[in-house]
Amino acid sequence: MIEKSKLFNNIYQSLITPILKKDTGIDAEYLTNISLSLLTFSSKYRHWPLVENILKNLNYEFCVVDKRLHQNLCGIDFCNPIGLAAGFDKNGNAANIWRDFGFGFAEIGTVTKYAQDGNPKPRLFRLAEEEAALNRMGFNNNGAENLVENFLKQGIDFKKNRSNNCLGINFGKSKITSLSKATEDYLTSLKLLIPYCDYAAINISSPNTEGLRKLQEPTLLKELLREIKKLKNCPPLFIKIAPDLNFKDIQDICQLIIDEKIDGIIATNTSLDRLGLEKRKIKQTGLMLSQENGGLSGKPLQHKANQIIKYIHEIDKNITLIGVGGIDSPESAWERICSGASLVQIYTGWIYKGPKLVPDILNGLIKQLNTYQLSNIGEAVGSNLKWIK
Numbered sequence: 001m002i003e004k005s006k007l008f009n010n011i012y013q014s015l016i017t018p019i020l021k022k023d024t025g026i027d028a029e030y031l032t033n034i035s036l037s038l039l040t041f042s043s044k045y046r047h048w049p050l051v052e053n054i055l056k057n058l059n060y061e062f063c064v065v066d067k068r069l070h071q072n073l074c075g076i077d078f079c080n081p082i083g084l085a086a087g088f089d090k091n092g093n094a095a096n097i098w099r100d101f102g103f104g105f106a107e108i109g110t111v112t113k114y115a116q117d118g119n120p121k122p123r124l125f126r127l128a129e130e131e132a133a134l135n136r137m138g139f140n141n142n143g144a145e146n147l148v149e150n151f152l153k154q155g156i157d158f159k160k161n162r163s164n165n166c167l168g169i170n171f172g173k174s175k176i177t178s179l180s181k182a183t184e185d186y187l188t189s190l191k192l193l194i195p196y197c198d199y200a201a202i203n204i205s206s207p208n209t210e211g212l213r214k215l216q217e218p219t220l221l222k223e224l225l226r227e228i229k230k231l232k233n234c235p236p237l238f239i240k241i242a243p244d245l246n247f248k249d250i251q252d253i254c255q256l257i258i259d260e261k262i263d264g265i266i267a268t269n270t271s272l273d274r275l276g277l278e279k280r281k282i283k284q285t286g287l288m289l290s291q292e293n294g295g296l297s298g299k300p301l302q303h304k305a306n307q308i309i310k311y312i313h314e315i316d317k318n319i320t321l322i323g324v325g326g327i328d329s330p331e332s333a334w335e336r337i338c339s340g341a342s343l344v345q346i347y348t349g350w351i352y353k354g355p356k357l358v359p360d361i362l363n364g365l366i367k368q369l370n371t372y373q374l375s376n377i378g379e380a381v382g383s384n385l386k387w388i389k
């Protein structure tokens with residue numbers, strides 16, 4: 001195989017990776033915002049010759065094309081099973097660019113009906129040694145109307161005009177909206193954005209919006225989902241759940257998903273559990289993780305998130321699962337798929353490992369398909385096949 005250019009990976013490893021080796025130094029949110037500004041510019045001006053050229057090289061370095069990675073799930077074509085998880089591109093500023101990083105799909109948002117600032121800063125912390133993060137962003141975003149404008153600015157029109165650029169949109173409840181009015185809040189954003197999304201993720205699991213997780217309670221969830229399903233041209237629906245639910249709660253949610261004919265589950269969001277890191281101090285605040293608000297993501301979440309996927313898949317193999325939480329290597333992606341996830345998403349691992357993680361995972365998956373002589377990644381889903389070196 002011809003060795004691909006490593007230009008962008010080299011830039012990342014020499015400029016960004018050293019910053020990520022320490023908790024302190026450049027603030028994590030500030031660093032994200034700088035990267036997003038560059039991506040926003042590139043996505044908006046992708047047809048300028050210079051930008052076009054850069055994206056072509058990016059695409060060459062990070063995209064892995066192989067028919068065996070393709071799946072059609074819930075009527076959506078996914079060219080590969082690796083997606084960008086919600087929360088990185090909250091305002092869809094770089095929606096037109098994620099495919100050039102090799103992603104098979106990207107989840108934009110969380111978007112809320114109203115624009116909102118989120119929680120006071122600092123609200124995103126690196127736990128460098130553990131390759132983890134703690135965040136209490138609180139759905140900072142520019143609101144659903146702005147997201148439509150952003151899509152149009154990038155030339156992202158109705159979904160049939162977008163080839164090979166699969167986008168999900170993650171919907172949340174605005175902070176100022178009471179729980180009793182949550183349904184209307186979700187519906188308003190959805191009505192505006194349905195034309196732009198391949199699937200809608202209903203976020204009822206962020207730990208950073210007070211009361212939101214109460215919507216995981218079956219009676220409230222049923223009411224919400226029934227109203228959403230009535231919408232004209234309603235896209236495939238996924239609900240995103242927390243890793244902190246007990247198995248009985250998860251079982252109830254699965255029953256509801258089956259009864260209400262919801263397409264799938266995204267498991268999981270960040271965790272309120274400190275996952276053995278209760279005493280770990282956040283250097284910027286001097287407080288231990290057990291004393292801090294916010295959700296934990298990254299490597300410490302890996303095992304728990306995998307167990308939940310396994311559990312749901314055992315309950316019903318027909319629920320389409322998107323596995324997320326702590327995936328940071330080809331092995332962990334393969335494990336999640338073999339536990340029952342048809343698709344996986346990455347966030348924290350992608351930041352720590354850099355953009356090369358996507359082709360590394362995809363090439364790793366292809367190798368396993370060769371080893372086990374499988375003709376499509378779908379055959380690995382829920383197979384419990386072990387990673388073979």
Ligand SMILES: Cc1cc2nc3c(=O)[nH]c(=O)nc-3n(C[C@H](O)[C@H](O)[C@H](O)COP(=O)(O)O)c2cc1C
Nearest residue numbers: 085086087110135268269297298325326346347348
């Ligand atoms: C800084 C940050 C912001 C996030 N924002 C959102 C969000 O707005 N909506 C959402 O559904 N999940 C959000 N998440 C959760 C991720 O989508 C993902 O579920 C979680 O981080 C676990 O995956 P990971 O371990 O690969 O990061 C966020 C995560 C981080 C680290």
